[in-house]
Amino acid sequence: VQSMSRKGNCWDNAPMESFFGILKTESFYQEGALSVAELTKVIDDYIHYYNHERISLNLKKLSPVGYRTQLEKAV
Template sequence: MDKSEMIQSMSRVGRCIDNGPMEAFWGMLKSEMYYLRKFYTYEELETAVTNYIEYYNNHRYQKRLGCMTPLEYRQYLCNVA
């Protein structure tokens, strides 16, 4: 299997643990970007979300990842393995 593939969760209905990380990400996106601006077009919103995701993955240091960005942390894990 390719490392970039996602694996579908197979937990039972009503088990929210699989959704937690995604809910946390959308909460951060809304509080750090969405609620701070007013968007007048769909294209403006789409560009802002795309830019935030690029910022989040490549430039936003996260304490829980040892003060690394998600991309740096992934590269670190690949080198350790």
Template sequence: MSEFHYYVNGEKHRLYLSAILDLYDRRIVAYTIGDSNNTELVYNMFDFAVKNNPKAHPIFHSDRGYQYTNRTFHSKLVAAGMTQSMSRIARCIDNGPMEGFWGIIKRERYYGKKFNSRKELVDMIENYINYYNNSRLQRKLGVLTPFEKHEEFLKVA
């Protein structure tokens, strides 16, 4: 999960983005945006991902945030047929790719800008995720977009 800020009449507000990144094709599979850094935001994102990918049973990599370490989330993982993977405290190996995405979106669309409404910030995030998945070429994927890499996989599978 990553935090973003926007301003209304000079007052700073927070917005949180929770997302799942597929390690194979680097696609953002699911995301939710909310005003609170809470378990509901993560659960909604996870439920959306499972609903739209019912046959997927991946390893779920995350950090050790309370949203991912509680019994309810563990039950959701088990019910979805997934295994959870978390690195030790102060080691970001499992969550490194997601942290990389947070850096990319912030570097390319957030840092150096001031968002003057929640809508403006939400629109930027949603437009960027669409761009990232469908238009942003990635060298690690053989100069394909994440969606093109995903489509290539589906042809072989």
């Protein structure tokens, strides 16, 4: 079943695939075997870390939230 109304391109899923690859590498691969509740907590904690604390060189060494805040102040 097609999930999009237009032809899918190879780069459509690239940002999410990149995020999930980073999530797996930096977070729960290091944790070992987890229950569903523990995995949910690890993922929630990592998403908060990714958005609020983890710096990105592509975002001028700011977190995504910090970069967005800086852009809002500039306008």
